[in-house]
Structures are given as C-alpha cells and as structure tokens.
Amino acid sequence: MDVSVPEVDYTEYTNRELVAVPLTLLGVALAILVVATVISGTPVALGIEFTGGTEMQVVTDESQAEIESTFDGEVSSITPIAGQSNAYQLTFQADDADPILQQAEGAGYEVESIGERSASFAADSQRQALFALLIAFGGMAALVALMFRTFVPSIAVIASAFSDLVIPLALMRLFGIELTLGTVAALLMLIGYSVDSDLLLNNHVLRRRGDFYTSTFRAMQTGVTMTVTSIAAMIVMTVVASLLGIPLLPDVGLILVFGLLTDLMNTYLLNVSLLRYYKYEGVAK
Numbered sequence: 001m002d003v004s005v006p007e008v009d010y011t012e013y014t015n016r017e018l019v020a021v022p023l024t025l026l027g028v029a030l031a032i033l034v035v036a037t038v039i040s041g042t043p044v045a046l047g048i049e050f051t052g053g054t055e056m057q058v059v060t061d062e063s064q065a066e067i068e069s070t071f072d073g074e075v076s077s078i079t080p081i082a083g084q085s086n087a088y089q090l091t092f093q094a095d096d097a098d099p100i101l102q103q104a105e106g107a108g109y110e111v112e113s114i115g116e117r118s119a120s121f122a123a124d125s126q127r128q129a130l131f132a133l134l135i136a137f138g139g140m141a142a143l144v145a146l147m148f149r150t151f152v153p154s155i156a157v158i159a160s161a162f163s164d165l166v167i168p169l170a171l172m173r174l175f176g177i178e179l180t181l182g183t184v185a186a187l188l189m190l191i192g193y194s195v196d197s198d199l200l201l202n203n204h205v206l207r208r209r210g211d212f213y214t215s216t217f218r219a220m221q222t223g224v225t226m227t228v229t230s231i232a233a234m235i236v237m238t239v240v241a242s243l244l245g246i247p248l249l250p251d252v253g254l255i256l257v258f259g260l261l262t263d264l265m266n267t268y269l270l271n272v273s274l275l276r277y278y279k280y281e282g283v284a285k
C-alpha cells in the first residue's frame with residue numbers, strides 16, 4: 001500500500017475555499033446537537049453511568065428478541081459477552097433491581113451478576129465528566145496561547161480542537177453511540193490528537209526555515225502519515241472488538257476514527273487557511 005503523502009497545491013485555492021468545508025460541517029454538527037438537545041434534553045444519548053439504571057449479566061438460550069420481551073420495562077441494551085456462550089449483558093433505565101431480578105429468574109435465566117446505579121450518583125458522574133472535558137480543553141487552550149502568544153496561530157489550534165470534538169459528538173448522536181465513561185475518555189484522547197497535529201503544522205510554518213508551502217508539505221508528510229496510521233489501527237480495533245463481542249471498544253474505536261478524520265480536515269484546510277492569512281495578509285505581513 002502506498003502511504004506517501006501527495007503534495008497539495010494550496011495556491012489553487014483561496015482561504016475562503018479552504019475554510020468552507022470545515023466550517024460548513026461544523027455548523028451542521030452544531031445544528032444536530034442543538035436539535036437533539038431540544039428534542040431529548042441532551043445533545044447525545046447518555047449511558048447508564050450518567051443516567052442511573054441497572055446492569056445484569058445472564059446466561060440463556062433465548063434470542064435477544066425473546067430476552068427483550070421477558071421484561072416489563074424497556075431493555076436499553078443487550079450485548080453478547082465475549083468468550084461466554086449464550087451470555088448477555090443487559091442494561092435498564094430503571095434503578096430498582098429487584099423487579100428485574102424476579103422477572104429474569106422467573107424466565108429461567110441464570111443470573112451471574114446484577115448491579116444498580118442511583119440517579120443521584122449518575123448525575124454526579126455526569127458533572128465530573130463534563131468538568132474533566134472543560135478542564136482539558138481549557139488547559140489546552142491556555143497552553144497554546146502561552147506557546148504562540150499571537151491570536152491567529154493560537155485560535156487556529158483551538159478552533160480545530162473544538163471542531164474535532166463537536167463533529168464526533170454529532171456523529172455519536174446520529175449513530176446512536178451513548179456517552180459513557182469510556183467514550184468520554186475517547187473524547188479526551190481526541191483533544192491530544194488534535195493539538196499534536198496542529199502544533200506540528202504551526203511549528204513547521206512559524207518556527208522553521210523555508211517558505212509557507214514547503215513548510216506545510218513537510219508538516220503534512222509527518223502529520224498525515226501519523227494520523228492515517230492511527231485511523232487504520234482504530235479501524236482494526238473496532239472490527240476485531242465487534243467480531244469478538246467486546247463491549248465499549250467498538251464505540252471508542254468509532255469515535256476516534258470520526259475524530260481523526262475530522263482532524264485531518266481541520267488541520268490541513270481550516271488551520272492552513274488561517275496560518276496562510278496570518279503569514280501573508282495578517283499581522284505577520
């Protein structure tokens with residue numbers, strides 16, 4: 001497979017043409033999250049860690065449709081457990097485990113474990129996860145501002161990182177991926193990936209010798225190869241985890257794929273256009 005990075009002739013495109021695609025997709029993503037919030041109360045679906053509920057592992061020969069019909073309340077998810085024949089993990093929004101346990105035992109299921117999470121504890125977890133995302137993003141923005149100390153290069157990195165979070169969140173809503181502690185960790189990883197590729201580009205353009213386009217291509221040779229390799233690794237992880245029925249990893253892998261693809265677009269369209277404006281039309285002129 002040819003992994004060489006082709007040299008893009010950026011002189012053929014204006015800055016407005018370069019930012020049109022990433023800004024349009026960002027606007028669509030924000031609209032999706034706003035509409036979802038108005039309809040359901042949250043921009044993305046929340047997992048049991050953030051809503052409260054009951055988790056139960058059972059062993060049964062019945063199909064997933066038959067399992068779902070066994071319970072009076074709605075079954076939020078039914079996930080086969082990897083490495084165990086006819087074993088499933090069930091989640092329910094209800095945080096009272098006793099009726100669920102009685103219905104499972106009445107249906108003849110072998111209940112291996114059951115646990116409940118209160119709504120108040122889940123609300124605390126939700127606030128802590130949101131706080132962690134805000135602290136990580138705010139710390140990143142402050143560090144970038146201190147590193148470059150000029151508005152346009154700093155805002156280029158921050159805007160790219162913001163878009164790298166918003167677009168995957170919108171795709172999570174569209175694909176029905178819940179926000180859990182694991183997917184929050186994936187979003188935190190995306191902040192690191194985004195800053196890494198953007199800082200690589202900014203350092204090549206602003207702090208190394210050579211004209212703008214030569215420096216951009218040098219940064220692309222490293223950055224694109226690194227990101228595409230990470231995307232390939234995440235795709236393999238997602239496929240393998242899905243085939244083996246490993247919970248959480250497929251969702252984490254998909255979010256990272258969404259974010260890394262978004263990062264390629266934002267770094268080499270949005271960030272490049274802002275840096276070129278800074279070099280040729282803005283303060284650095």
